[in-house]
Amino acid sequence: MSPHRFCVAPMLDLTDRHCRHFHRLLSRRARLYTEMVATGALLFGPRERLLRFDGTQHPVALQLGGSEPHELAQAARIGERAGYDEINLNCGCPSERVQRGAFGACLMAEPALVADCVRAMRDAVSIPVTVKHRIGLDRVEDYGFVRDFVGTLSLAGCEVFLVHARNAWLKGLSPRENRTVPPLRYETVARLKRDFPALTIVLNGGLRDHAVALAQLARVDGVMIGREACENPWMLAQVDERYFGERGPRADREETIEAMRPYLMREVTAGEPVRAVLRPMLGLFNGLPGARSWRRTLSDPALLATEGPRTLDLALQALRASGGAQRARTAELQ
Numbered sequence: 323m324s325p326h327r328f329c330v331a332p333m334l335d336l337t338d339r340h341c342r343h344f345h346r347l348l349s350r351r352a353r354l355y356t357e358m359v360a361t362g363a364l365l366f367g368p369r370e371r372l373l374r375f376d377g378t379q380h381p382v383a384l385q386l387g388g389s390e391p392h393e394l395a396q397a398a399r400i401g402e403r404a405g406y407d408e409i410n411l412n413c414g415c416p417s418e419r420v421q422r423g424a425f426g427a428c429l430m431a432e433p434a435l436v437a438d439c440v441r442a443m444r445d446a447v448s449i450p451v452t453v454k455h456r457i458g459l460d461r462v463e464d465y466g467f468v469r470d471f472v473g474t475l476s477l478a479g480c481e482v483f484l485v486h487a488r489n490a491w492l493k494g495l496s497p498r499e500n501r502t503v504p505p506l507r508y509e510t511v512a513r514l515k516r517d518f519p520a521l522t523i524v525l526n527g528g529l530r531d532h533a534v535a536l537a538q539l540a541r542v543d544g545v546m547i548g549r550e551a552c553e554n555p556w557m558l559a560q561v562d563e564r565y566f567g568e569r570g571p572r573a574d575r576e577e578t579i580e581a582m583r584p585y586l587m588r589e590v591t592a593g594e595p596v597r598a599v600l601r602p603m604l605g606l607f608n609g610l611p612g613a614r615s616w617r618r619t620l621s622d623p624a625l626l627a628t629e630g631p632r633t634l635d636l637a638l639q640a641l642r643a644s645g646g647a648q649r650a651r652t653a654e655l656q
């Protein structure tokens with residue numbers, strides 16, 4: 323069974339170390355990814371703050387943004403030393419800021435350069451070097467383009483490809499629109515797996531439901547879920563059982579909240595804002611009664627300022643008052 327069978331996607335401003343800690347409480351087996359870290363920030367910026375994570379998070383991959391082989395090699399080495407299990411190169415982000423830095427999705431137009439980057443990183447570290455990319459650029463839906471991209475990188479030693487099954491439209495769409503407007507084409511990703519059976523091909527994009535994701539595992543090695551994992555994190559509680567045939571670590575949501583409490587106290591004592599540590603839990607009751615009051619209480623700036631970590635208890639009280647906790651327990655038992 324591939325270690326990439328179920329991955330939580332890298333997401334800027336979302337999959338920070340607090341979020342990954344919370345996700346790890348819900349699944350022992352999901353493979354976690356950091357937010358993208360630009361090589362410049364890592365080499366010349368607040369390195370310790372960017373890389374810090376607690377040892378319970380493994381397996382966890384560091385995603386890098388960059389296009390200069392020497393800098394990426396240095397950054398990869400730093401990542402390995404910090405304890406990450408994988409270095410992932412971002413070749414899928416379409417934002418204009420990233421394009422100005424000449425990395426992200428625009429790198430798909432330069433497979434030879436990306437191959438140099440992969441080689442340089444592989445020479446620098448002993449952990450896997452993987453690539454996350456799209457299936458094409460702009461409106462061109464030519465399978466040969468992504469096939470040759472993957473082929474070139476596989477010759478450079480990349481064995482794992484995390485494929486967002488959409489083109490990136492480099493002009494005219496915001497990054498957000500670039501996650502919804504270009505059509506999803508799962509068949510292209512399945513075809514990559516057929517053409518490169520020895521490579522690990524992971525499907526990403528638009529997966530919101532375990533049944534749909536599990537069905538895809540008949541034709542790819544793994545699935546990567548982004549937005550749904552953050553908007554509805556309880557879905558991660560089913561991952562160990564449904565994807566790996568193992569019992570998950572958490573029976574119910576309230577137990578997960580209790581498991582988060584020591585971490586909350588420790589981080590807040592160390593100076594982290596309460597809001598930042600609680601944020602990954604906002605969607606925990608999504609779809610159940612009380613979800614809105616839970617979210618509203620947990621993110622209320624005035625409460626957070628006056629009550630600190632006790633905001634969590636107040637949110638639980640609000641949830642219970644709305645009957646949400648009871649409904650959650652019933653849902654968990656079904």
Ligand SMILES: Cc1cc2nc3c(=O)[nH]c(=O)nc-3n(C[C@H](O)[C@H](O)[C@H](O)COP(=O)(O)O)c2cc1C
Nearest residue numbers: 331332333334357358412486527528529547548549
């Ligand atoms: C808020 C946000 C930030 C993102 N940041 C990154 C990033 O840093 N690196 C990256 O490769 N992809 C990033 N993505 C894209 C996701 O990794 C993923 O490819 C995309 O959301 C499609 O998967 P989904 O439909 O399961 O969400 C981001 C997506 C979102 C919603």
